[in-house]
Amino acid sequence: MAIATIMFGMMTGVLFVDVPLYFNTYRQLQTVVDAAALAGAARLPEGESQAEAEALRVAKLNPLQGLEDGIEPNDLTFQSDSQSLTVTASVDVPTVFGRYLCNGQCMYFPVSASAKALPAARDTILVIDNSSSMTDLGNNRPMRDVKDAAELYVDEVEDFDSQSVDRIGVVTFNRTASERIQLTGKNDPGGFGAVKNEIQTISAYSGSGWNTNYYIGLKTALDEMEQRGRQNANKHIIFLTDGEPNLPGPTAYAAYDQYNPLDFCLDPLHASPPVQNACYYVRHGRNWYRVCPKLPSEQITDNMIGQQYHQCGLDYVDYMDSMTHGQIQRAKALGVKITTINIDDPSNSSSSHAIIQRLIKDREWDSGYLVYASSETNGKSYEAAAYDATTMATIYENIANDIHIKLVKAD
Known part of the structure; x- marks a missing residue:
């Protein structure tokens, strides 16, 4: 018992x-x-x-x-x-x-x-600034270096994509935007070779006036992601630019959007039609001057900025803020991560941007769009000098290798 x-x-x-x-x-x-x-x-x-x-x-x-x-x-x-x-x-x-x-x-x-x-599957759209300043270094640089770095990104993704789960699209932007190739994977017609071929056909915008329109570049990429992005894929925009945004402007400034949009604020005569791509800004000593053919040269004084131009400039930048920030929030809502690459060269900042910064006084000209875009969407922000092709290539390579992993049933 x-x-x-x-x-x-x-x-x-x-x-x-x-x-x-x-x-x-x-x-x-x-x-x-x-x-x-x-x-x-x-x-x-x-x-x-x-x-x-x-x-x-x-x-x-x-x-x-x-x-x-x-x-x-x-x-x-x-x-x-x-x-x-x-x-x-x-x-x-x-x-x-x-x-x-x-x-x-x-x-x-x-x-x-x-x-x-x-x-895990990735849907990535490369958004590339092809405004006219992308050839400022001569010999088609930095445009040529950016295209080579973007092509390296495609190669890196292709090497690791044995499961054929990744897709890549390309959008360029200047004043307007162009979807160069829709989201394309290994098994789609042309495959990644078609993506690389399209990248190499990109050329810098040859039109006149200011033409760096962040808003339209983001919008075009997000339109494609919303229409063709896969529900189960990690969605990613890689946004490269070499300059501060200067478009879009309010409808009231539409005529000036053909040339320099903020001429509306700085032109005391409000010429109609505006002077085509002709006004420029020079500094003599501590004074700034606006020089335009067919119009008298004019010193831009602090008094004029305070009384005549300041609110106009703020209105313009506020509008640009609302449009661009709206697309960033749209990306966040869609679950699209934005990684930004800034290849701006501070030593080459245009006098136009400098005078506009004075016009809007203590307001930041670009309102930190790039950092805001990445931080709001859990992306990253990178910087490289416009002449540093090696760093550009390394950035794209690192982004390609920042893979997302998923568990599957073990064999």
Whole structure:
């Protein structure tokens, strides 16, 4: 009777202690391999050994009930290639009551779990400023360097896209915007080769006047993303520009949008039609002058700025703010991440921008659009000098390798 009671007690212990311990350890172990596979797969662009090392590091950070030392290297096995990583963990957890039921033969129960991680689908649109200033360095630079860097981005994505889940589109913008190629993947007609070919056909805008219109570039990219972006894909806009925005302007300034939109504010005669792409600003000593053919030269004084031009300038910039910020909020609502690349060269800032900055006084000319766009949408902001082709290429390469990983059912 006593033996039967003891046996019943042991069996009860197995049922209410060992079995729950087994399932709890299994759940913990699955969490361990999930985290390890995700972390390791994110390092696959650096090589399989780096991916496996990162998976092991993350696995060891997670404690396991019943194992005092947690995961050890020999508890893990890996299967990896350049595209995916599978992590399998097998551990022996000491039994509490089970060992007494089988004469010491059941000291441990084996627990194993597996997880496989690979890149998630990406829909990416490259938005490239092709305003006239993109050739200011001569020899078609920095336009040529930007195209080469964007093509490198496509190559990097293609090398890692064995699952054929990535798509890339291209939009250019100046005064207006053009969708050069819609979202295109490996298996679409032309594949990534068509994307690279389209990038190389981009040329700088040759028209006159100011022509850096952030709003229309973002809007065109978001229109494509809204129409053709996949619900299960990570959506991403990579927005490159070399200058501060100066469009769009309020409807009241429409005639001036053909040339220099803020001439409406700075032109005391409000010439109609405005003088075509002819006015420029020069500084003599501490004074600024506006020089226009067919109109008398005029010193832009602080008094004139305060009385005649300041509110007009603020109205213009406020309108530009509302239009551009509206597209950034639209991206946020659509779940589109915006990464920005600014290749502006401060040493080449135009005198026009300098005088406009005086006109709007303490108001920032570009209102931090690029940083705002990236911070609002969980993207990143990069900067490079317009003449630094190497840094541009590195930025695009880093963005391409910043992959998003998902778990799939292990084989």
